[in-house]
Amino acid sequence: MKLHNLKPAEGAVHKEKRLGRGEASGKGGTSTKGNKGGQSRTGYKSKMAHEGGQMPIQRRIPKRGFKNNNKIIYKVFNLGQIAEIAEKYGITEFSTENLYMNGLVSKTDKVKILGNGEIAAKLSFKVDAISEKAKGAIEAAGGSVEVLK
Helix, strand or coil: CCHHHCCCCCCCCCCCCCCCCCHHHCCCCCCCCCCCCHHHCCCCCCCCCCCCCCCCHHHHCCCCCCCCCCCCCEEEEEHHHHHHHHHHHCCCEEEHHHHHHCCCCCCCCEEEEECCCCCCCCCEEEECEECHHHHHHHHHCCCEEEECC
16 A cells, blocks of 8 residues: 555545535525525624623623732742752752752742741852841851842
8 A cells, every 4th residue: 555546435525515506406595504694694704702692601700809910929949948959959059040950940930038947058049039037047057148139
């Protein structure tokens, strides 16, 4: 069997029904589209999600709450996690670039440090946000903190 020998199965291919070719064909006159209305006209196209006279679904479903477009979403790291991450990846400067290089955050993520856990290693931090408790613990361990704007 080769590509040039292939044929469709028996009975799979039909002649196209020719619409609007006289009354005798049985498909003349309105060309099976019915009388009048948008659907019988040329160029008819229904709108997406159009439901006729029924109330559209986006108006039937109740709306709840409010979405704040200015909300900043941070990738959060606790001090306990930072000690493990620094050990595992050999990080001395905890910055968004280093975290991105090691596949821990994506390029556009903002990083925030929280104070849950303890840190003993002397690390420098360049992050987007940090809690007061975490800042105090890092400075007590001999590290430095820089908050990016």
